[in-house]
Structure formats: C-alpha cells, structure tokens
Amino acid sequence: MARSGGHRGGFEPAPFDVVEASRRVWERHWEPEAASGMAVFTAILRSYQLLADEVERVMRSHDLTFARYEVLTWLMTDPESSLTLSWISKTLRIPPATVTNIIDRLEQDKLIRRVAHPSDARTTLAVITTRGRRVASAATEDLNGTVYEQIGLSEPQRRELTDLLAQLRVSGNEFDVERSDAVVEEVGRRNKGVG
Amino acid sequence: MARSGGHRGGFEPAPFDVVEASRRVWERHWEPEAASGMAVFTAILRSYQLLADEVERVMRSHDLTFARYEVLTWLMTDPESSLTLSWISKTLRIPPATVTNIIDRLEQDKLIRRVAHPSDARTTLAVITTRGRRVASAATEDLNGTVYEQIGLSEPQRRELTDLLAQLRVSGNEFDVERSDAVVEEVGRRNKGVG
DNA sequence: GACGATTGCTACGAAGCCGAAGTAATGTCC
DNA sequence: GGACATTACTTCGGCTTCGTAGCAATCGTC
Numbered sequence: 504m505a506r507s508g509g510h511r512g513g514f515e516p517a518p519f520d521v522v523e524a525s526r527r528v529w530e531r532h533w534e535p536e537a538a539s540g541m542a543v544f545t546a547i548l549r550s551y552q553l554l555a556d557e558v559e560r561v562m563r564s565h566d567l568t569f570a571r572y573e574v575l576t577w578l579m580t581d582p583e584s585s586l587t588l589s590w591i592s593k594t595l596r597i598p599p600a601t602v603t604n605i606i607d608r609l610e611q612d613k614l615i616r617r618v619a620h621p622s623d624a625r626t627t628l629a630v631i632t633t634r635g636r637r638v639a640s641a642a643t644e645d646l647n648g649t650v651y652e653q654i655g656l657s658e659p660q661r662r663e664l665t666d667l668l669a670q671l672r673v674s675g676n677e678f679d680v681e682r683s684d685a686v687v688e689e690v691g692r693r694n695k696g697v698g
Numbered sequence: 699m700a701r702s703g704g705h706r707g708g709f710e711p712a713p714f715d716v717v718e719a720s721r722r723v724w725e726r727h728w729e730p731e732a733a734s735g736m737a738v739f740t741a742i743l744r745s746y747q748l749l750a751d752e753v754e755r756v757m758r759s760h761d762l763t764f765a766r767y768e769v770l771t772w773l774m775t776d777p778e779s780s781l782t783l784s785w786i787s788k789t790l791r792i793p794p795a796t797v798t799n800i801i802d803r804l805e806q807d808k809l810i811r812r813v814a815h816p817s818d819a820r821t822t823l824a825v826i827t828t829r830g831r832r833v834a835s836a837a838t839e840d841l842n843g844t845v846y847e848q849i850g851l852s853e854p855q856r857r858e859l860t861d862l863l864a865q866l867r868v869s870g871n872e873f874d875v876e877r878s879d880a881v882v883e884e885v886g887r888r889n890k891g892v893g
Numbered sequence: 894g895a896c897g898a899t900t901g902c903t904a905c906g907a908a909g910c911c912g913a914a915g916t917a918a919t920g921t922c923c
Numbered sequence: 924g925g926a927c928a929t930t931a932c933t934t935c936g937g938c939t940t941c942g943t944a945g946c947a948a949t950c951g952t953c
Contacts, residue, residue, distance in 0.1 A: 515792055517873040521882035522860060527886035528775050533842055539856040540846025544749050546863040551746040552791065553872045554739050568909075580723050589931060596712055598746065598911050603933055605909095625918045625931045647728055651735025655869020660862060661734040665717060667851065667859045668741040674850020677748045678712040686714035691722035763939080785900055793941050798903055800939095820901045820948045899950070907939080920929070 523548045534671050543671075557650045565642040566612070570597065572646075575639040578631040582693050584628040587620065590617060614638055717741045752845045760837040761807070765792065766800050768843075770809060770834040772827035777888050780825040782815065809833055858866075 512526045529538035555569070562569050574591055578584060592602045606611065606629055609615045614635035620626035631639075673680055717740045724733035746848055750764070757764050769786055773779060787797045801824055804810045809830035815821035826834075851859065 515788065515791075516871050517789055519789075519878040519885075520864070520867075520873045520875075521789065522864065522867075523878075524882045524885040525771075525775075527882065531886075533838075533854070534847065536847040537842035539853055539860075541842070542860045543849055543851070543856050544753065544846060546747060547742060547746050548861045549872055550863045550866055551742050553867060553870045554742060557870075558706065570747075570909085576720075579794055580720075582790075587931085590744075592931095593710065594712055594714075594716065596744075599932065600911055600913090600934085601909085607933095620931095623919075623931085625720065627932070639900090642727075647732035647736070651733075651739060652731040654735045654738055656738070656862065656865060656866055658730070658734055659863070661738050664862045664866075665734075665737045665741045665857070667855060667862070668745045669715070669717065670746055670855070671849060671859075672715075672717075672741075672748060675748045675752075676711050677744055678715045680715075683714040683718075687719045690714075690719040691726075693726045693766065765939085782901085787901090792901065793945090795904090795941055796939080799941090803905095815901095818901085818949075822902065894952085895953095897951090899948105901948080902946090905943085905946080907940105907942090912937090913935090915934075916932085918929105918931080921927085923924100923926095 522549060554650065558646065561646050561649050562630070562642065565638060565645065567638070567642060570595075571609055571614075572639065572642055574605055574609065574629070575631065575635055576643065578615065578629060579636060579639050580690070580693075585618065585628045587626050587628055589626070609635070642649070661665075706763050717744060752870055753841065756841050756844050757837065759795075760833060760840065762833070762837055765790075765796070766804055766809075767834065767837055769824070770826065770830055771805065771838065773810065773824060774831060775888075776883070780813065780823045782821050782823055784821065786824070802827065804830070 522542055525545060526538055528543045529541050554641070558569055563571055565572075567575075573595055577594070578586055588599070588602050588606060591597065591606075592599050597605070606615065606617065606627075609629070610617055613632060614627045615631050618628045618630050620628055654661070673676065719735055720740060721733055721737045724736050753764055757767055760767075762770075768790055771787070772782055772786070783794070783797050783801060786792065786801075787794050792800070801810065801812065801822075803825070805812055808827060810824045810826050812825045813825050815823055847857070867873065
C-alpha cells in the first residue's frame, strides 16, 4: 500500500482534507465512536503514506527499500552483528516468506552474508558486512536530515503523538507489553558497532 | 508495505516495543530531533500495520481490498453516485495506473460501471451499482464494529491524535490547506445515498 | 483554425509482498 | 528410542502496486 507521490519533486497535494471530509459523512450516518475511529485510521493512513513516500524516495537513492534498510539497521545495532531470520520475522513482524525475499536481495547486494547457526542446523543467521554498514550509515544520515528532522511538530508534540500511538498499539496487542521493558533496557545498554 | 499478521486469528505480537527500543539507539547516536522524528515515523508505521491488518481482514471477508472499498465509499457519498477516474486519482492520491486497475476489478465484480463523460470524451465516469451499494454498506458496518469502534483510545484522545496528525499532514503539504475547508463543508452538507 | 502542450486513461512490465505448501531439523512425550 | 508435533526456512504462485510509455481528446495561443 505504498503509493507514489512525495514531498519534494513530483508531489501533488490532495485537493482537500480527506480525513475531515469523511468524518462529516460518518458523523451523519453512524455512531460517534465509529466516526472518530474512522478518522483515526484515515489520519494514520494518510500520515503514513506521506512519510513513507519520502522515506522510500530516500531509500531508492541508496538502492534500498525501507524493509531492507530496517533489517540492516537492526543488524548494525546487534552486538554480534548477526540475527536469525526468525528473530527478524517476529520482531519486525514480516512474514517468513518476505524475510527470505529481503535477505536474498541483501545477500545479492553483498550487504549481508548468510551463515549457518552454530548449534541449530535449522536456523540461518544473517551477518552484516562492512559494505552493509557503510550503506546503512549513509542511508540513516540521509533519512535523519531529509525526513525525520523535518517533521512539522515540536518536541513535546512528537512525544505526545508517540505516547498516544503507544497506547493504541498496546491496546491492539502490537507487542508483548509484559516483557518489553526489559528488552528495551537491554537494547539501550549496548551500543557496539552503530554509527 | 501492507504486511500480514492481524488481531484476532493468526496474530503474534512483537516481542517488545520496537519504537522505544530504536529510540534509545537513535538518542545515543544522533540528534534529538532525528530520534524523535524516527520514533514518530516508526510509531505511525507500526500503528498503521496493526490497523491495516485488521481492516484488510474485514475487507477480505467482503471480497474487497481497502483501496477498492475506499473508492466505493466515495462513490456512495457522491450526490451523482459517480466520479471521474482522475478525481479519484487526485483525491485519494492513487496513481492513475492503479486507479485503472482498481476500477477494472470493481467493474468485473459488477460493483461499478464505466460510463462515458457527457461532454469530455477523454474522461471516464465510474458509477456505483445497486450491488455496489449493498457491498459497501455491509463492509462499512462490519468495519465500524470490528475495527473503528474498538480502537483503544477515549474520544478526547482520538481527537488529540487526529489533530496532531493533521498538523503533521499540513506541514508536509499532504492536502491543499487553502481550499480544503470549503470542500469539506460542501461534503458535510450533502447526504444523499449513504447508508 | 492549426499546432504544440496538456490532460485522461490504458497497456505493459518489473518489483514487492505474502499465503500455502513443502523440506529438513529439532523438540516432546511415552 | 520411536512417533508425532513444532520450528525454521524456502519455493511457488498469485495479487497488488506503480513507473513508463503510449494513444486519444481537448485546451490555449497565436
């Protein structure tokens, strides 16, 4: 569902605010909770499309897709520089078949290597290469400057927004709330090999 | 970028909160604005995936995709029950080739008909059929009850969230701010043929 | 009213995504 | 230790998306 368009170059704004327009229609015909929920989904959809267009444009200029970039980044932050394909599938919530596809491509491009797991012959490890680190770092710097730092919200507003979305994700069981804090702390502690 | 998974049935939560985990990594290595912007994008992405999975599951049970449903809904709310393909492309920000594809499929399924524009021979109108109205209404009721009303946020929080995302979209020029209000008012005024 | 630019749509083809089925290794239970 | 279930990954095939190029109609300009 990643439609084209984009911010600078080749982008056309929609003629009006589709979120508010459809909110009016919904408020007239259905329950208030349905109208506000529809508005939330539509607003998230259009915000996602807006940002994803910009992100994908940056990725294309580095010969990546966002999915491949995401995998590279997690590989960079790992202390061993390696992750199992199943971990990638579970954490990034990418179906196994898609992970295979992504890893195939990253390997073709020599950004990672596939390595057999030392103790479990079923398992494959992806290991990032030097070239992979270079590409991921360059893409990150570009992304930070071109997209992330340019989002039109103040720091408190950004925090407010991510907090609201966190609550939405918790209520939708998007991640394991029980065990999350410990893992996040652990990720925060290590810092090897990034940047 | 519409990955699978889903809420009820075949869904597995991620092992931890990817947004907060990567925020820690970013805060350690890059500018604060890059970290908060990354968190905003990632939170929007994962919220979108969460909701879109549920939405697409509902759509599948009505033999629709969300894109096809969106077009049907806008056709329902139109006073003439018809829209030009170019209007659909601009408003929903779907590339022309994709609109052709969507309209092809809706026509195959007899949910819309293609009709020549009365005065401009270049232009094609999509007109919703009775069957199309039935399908769209059923899908909407299902969607309202199954997804939109179930989002885990209070009414004030929903408003706060859509307001923040509106500001993000305005700053990214997602829609024509100048002319939007007038159109939204006009959409709100008419109510023919919905529900 | 003629000609170049623009607009509206479609055909084609490449790429990404993912459900389902298949293969192989490991784990579990008695 | 044998049988069955589970886990990890890949292969296959179908679907959606969308960039590009093309065609036809219309508009703008002189």
